Amino acid sequence: MSGVAAVPKIELRGVKKRFGDKIVLDGVDLAIQPGHSQVVIGGSGTGKSVMIKCVLGILRPEEGQIFVDGQEVTHLKGSARDTVLKKFGMLFQGAALFDSLPVWENVAFGLIQGRGVSRARARDIAIEKLAKVGLGSDVAMLSPAELSGGMQKRVGLARAIAADPEIIFFDEPTTGLDPIMADVINDLIVSTVKDLGVTTLSITHDMVSARKISDHIAMLYKGRIVWAGPTAEIDSSESALVDQFIHGRAQGPIKMEVRA
Amino acid sequence: MNVFAAIGRVTLGFFRETGRVSLFAGDSVSAVARPPVYWWLIAQQLMRIGYFSLPVVGLTAFFTGGVLALQIYIGGNRYGAESIVPQIVALGITRELGPVIAGLMVAGRVAAAIAAEIGTMRVTEQIDALTTLSTNPIKYLVVPRLVAAVISMPILVAIADSIGIFGGYVVGTASLGFNGSIYLKNTVDFVTRQDVTSGLIKAAVFGFIIALMGCFNGFNSKGGAQGVGAATTNAVVSASILILAANYILTSLLFSR
Numbered sequence: 001m002s003g004v005a006a007v008p009k010i011e012l013r014g015v016k017k018r019f020g021d022k023i024v025l026d027g028v029d030l031a032i033q034p035g036h037s038q039v040v041i042g043g044s045g046t047g048k049s050v051m052i053k054c055v056l057g058i059l060r061p062e063e064g065q066i067f068v069d070g071q072e073v074t075h076l077k078g079s080a081r082d083t084v085l086k087k088f089g090m091l092f093q094g095a096a097l098f099d100s101l102p103v104w105e106n107v108a109f110g111l112i113q114g115r116g117v118s119r120a121r122a123r124d125i126a127i128e129k130l131a132k133v134g135l136g137s138d139v140a141m142l143s144p145a146e147l148s149g150g151m152q153k154r155v156g157l158a159r160a161i162a163a164d165p166e167i168i169f170f171d172e173p174t175t176g177l178d179p180i181m182a183d184v185i186n187d188l189i190v191s192t193v194k195d196l197g198v199t200t201l202s203i204t205h206d207m208v209s210a211r212k213i214s215d216h217i218a219m220l221y222k223g224r225i226v227w228a229g230p231t232a233e234i235d236s237s238e239s240a241l242v243d244q245f246i247h248g249r250a251q252g253p254i255k256m257e258v259r260a
Numbered sequence: 261m262n263v264f265a266a267i268g269r270v271t272l273g274f275f276r277e278t279g280r281v282s283l284f285a286g287d288s289v290s291a292v293a294r295p296p297v298y299w300w301l302i303a304q305q306l307m308r309i310g311y312f313s314l315p316v317v318g319l320t321a322f323f324t325g326g327v328l329a330l331q332i333y334i335g336g337n338r339y340g341a342e343s344i345v346p347q348i349v350a351l352g353i354t355r356e357l358g359p360v361i362a363g364l365m366v367a368g369r370v371a372a373a374i375a376a377e378i379g380t381m382r383v384t385e386q387i388d389a390l391t392t393l394s395t396n397p398i399k400y401l402v403v404p405r406l407v408a409a410v411i412s413m414p415i416l417v418a419i420a421d422s423i424g425i426f427g428g429y430v431v432g433t434a435s436l437g438f439n440g441s442i443y444l445k446n447t448v449d450f451v452t453r454q455d456v457t458s459g460l461i462k463a464a465v466f467g468f469i470i471a472l473m474g475c476f477n478g479f480n481s482k483g484g485a486q487g488v489g490a491a492t493t494n495a496v497v498s499a500s501i502l503i504l505a506a507n508y509i510l511t512s513l514l515f516s517r
Contacts, residue, residue, distance in 0.1 A: 058388050082394050090392040096385040113296075114394030159393075 007070040009034045009167060009199040010055060015064035016223075017050055024050045025061065026223030032216075037193055037200045039214035039231075041207070041245060043254065046220050048203035049093075052169050055201075056088065057081050068167075086114065089160035093172040095152040097144035103130070103155050104140035110163045129158040132195075133188055150181035154188065161192055168193070170202035174209040186212045207246050219245060221254065284476050288402045301404035309370050309405070309471070310412030314419065316369060317362045321420035324357050325349055325427025333436050345436065346446040349428035354455040358421040359413075360507055363466035366413065367499040371474040374405055375495035378478025379488035387479070402479075405471040413467030414460040421459065458514040465510060466503050473499040 008031040017025040024047040032038045042048050053059040055066055057076065066074045073084050089110075097106050105112070107129055108122035117125070127137045133154040144152060153173065160168055173189060174182035186209050193200055193213075204210050210217060211231060218228035219242050227239045234246060244252030328349050336342040378401055381387050390397045425447060432438040474495045481491035 053388065056388075056392060058391055085392060085394050088392060090389070092385045092389055094384055096389040098381075098386055098389070109395070110393035113400070163393075 006033055008032055008067070009036075009069060010201065011067040012051070012055070013065045013067075015051070015054055015061045015066060017047070017054055017059060017061045023223055025054070027064065028220070028223070028225055030218055030225055030228065032199060032201060034199055035197060036216050037202070037214045038216045038218065039202045039204060039210045040218050040220050040225075041205060041210050042203075042220035043205060043245070047223055048220055049171060051220065052090075052171060052201065052203060056085065056090070056169070082114070086163070087166045088169065089163065089165035089167070090169040091153070091156045091160045091171065091173055093175055095144075095149075095156035097152055097155055097159070099144050101144075102140065103135075103142050103144060103147070106144060106155060107140075107158045107162050109159065115163060125162060126158070129162050130155070132161070132192065133158045150177050150185065153177065153181075153185055157185075157188060157192065161196065164196070166198055168196075168198050168200045170200065170204075170213070172204055172206075173202060173213070174204065174206045182206070182209060183212075189213045207248070280480075281472070281476055284479070285472055287398055288406055288472065288475070291396065291398045291403050292407060294399070296399070298400060298404055301400070302407050305404045305408030306412060308373075309366070309408045309467075310416060313366050313369055313412070313416055316365050317416050317420050318423050320361050320365050321353070321358060321424040322427040322430075324361055325353055325424035325429075326431040328352055328357065328424075329428035329431040329436065333432075342436075345432055345438065346428065346443045347450040349432075350425055350447045350451045351455060353424035353428070354421050354451060354459045356459075356507075356511075358424055359417050359459045359462040359466060360503065362413070362417050362420045362463065363470070363503045363507075364500055366409075366416065366466075367470050367473075367503060368496055370409065371470045371477075371495040371499040372492045374471065374474025375478040375481070375492045376488055378475055379481035379491040382479060382481050383484055383488060397479075402471075402475045405475055406468060409467035409471035410464050411467075413463040413470075417459055417463035418456075421456065454514075458510075461514065462507060462510050465506055469502045469506060470499050473502065 010030075010032045012028050012030045015025050015028040016023070028051055030038075030040070040048055040051065050059060054061045055068075057073065061074065064074070065072055068084055068087065071084075073081070076084060097103075098109065101109070104123055104126040107126035108117075108119075111117040111122040111125060112119060123140075127140055130137065130140060135151070135154055135158070139147070139151070139155075144155065147155065170189060173185055177185060189200075189202075190213055200213075202210075202213055211234075214231045216229065217231050217234050218225050219239070220226070221241050227237050227242045229237065234242065237243065240253050244254050329345050332345045332348045333342050336344050378387075381401070387397045387401070390400055429440070429443055429447075432443050433440045477491040477495040477498070481487045
């Protein structure tokens, strides 16, 4: 396969985003091949979430281009944007479940609202997706507020895969979970990704999780990708920035910034 | 501290906010006409904004009508004009106090609730989640609240008008010595259609302001619990000020002869 220039599933070219005077993304270049599981690591406040939101069109970059399946999506709006968004599923950091709706309607939301599936049919699909993440149909009628953090993440994952997306984004999938629940979520991510054959982009600062759920890793630092390569090569990156981060050392080239 | 720099900053900030509110209002109004229409959500918001505001609006209208009757009686007494009470109560309630009091009460109740709910959805990324699920947050969250508030407020004010006049009637007959049927006849003979409709037009505008300020502040809240608290306060304060300002403008437009 090497040598054949496949069209990347997602590609960012020179993406820049600033908030006021603060430059968050300073020319991000990243290509994710179809079927790959890409993890972007980086400290808190390095713009990982901003990068994902730029790809989704929730934020608009000032400069640079973003491609999905070779199509430029940087400035799409309205129904053209909706068409692209139908390829995506996303698991949010805090799960971001709608607390006004029961669990099954959360999972079925994209089907009912975005795709016009009937409620009865959407409910069956929701229960089926909940089973995929290890939740029984008894959970379907509960309110999200009644669930623990780990359970909410599972429901969030079920919602992300409900509409059979081609690409799934995971925003800090293990943050705020105990180590065992984190590992359960990691396993779930790995198995669902394998089942569905999707392309994934995850952002995390949890190296255990990053190693487990990725086949490629890139590191974001000061608004740029400073290293990218296969997960197996991260220990021999020869980058002082990457070494400091993956070993979690306080001393090194990375200085903690006080202000977010 | 440079005084001119401070004045400049405040002025720029004011125009920036005005521009952002106007753009938000434009987006929201243009979204009303475009499908999909979430009928169920509109019905839900009619319940929450309209129906559940009835007790508070009714009670304030009753006491306002009552105190109006009392004050006009005392004031009119100085000229021997105390018989004017029914007419002035009806005029004051339908033209001004009905819509304004109802508007301020609903602003306190509803703008705060909307800002807190949408603000929490913002800081917990639920609004971003809507976008990723192919649902336009403006259509899903803002439009139902705007439509429900614009429909509810005139109905609430029509009820507040009746209860306010009834409050004046109770005070007038029970403690000021008016004859009940004469009080009612004077009211009905005096009030014109324009007195009532002008109040209902105001009510619809106030409803728009209330929902818009609740949604705008909620949408733009940031930074966790404190941000949501600030958004809630801003929603109530800005809605109240805009209601009073709009009331003046509408009065001068509706009654310009």
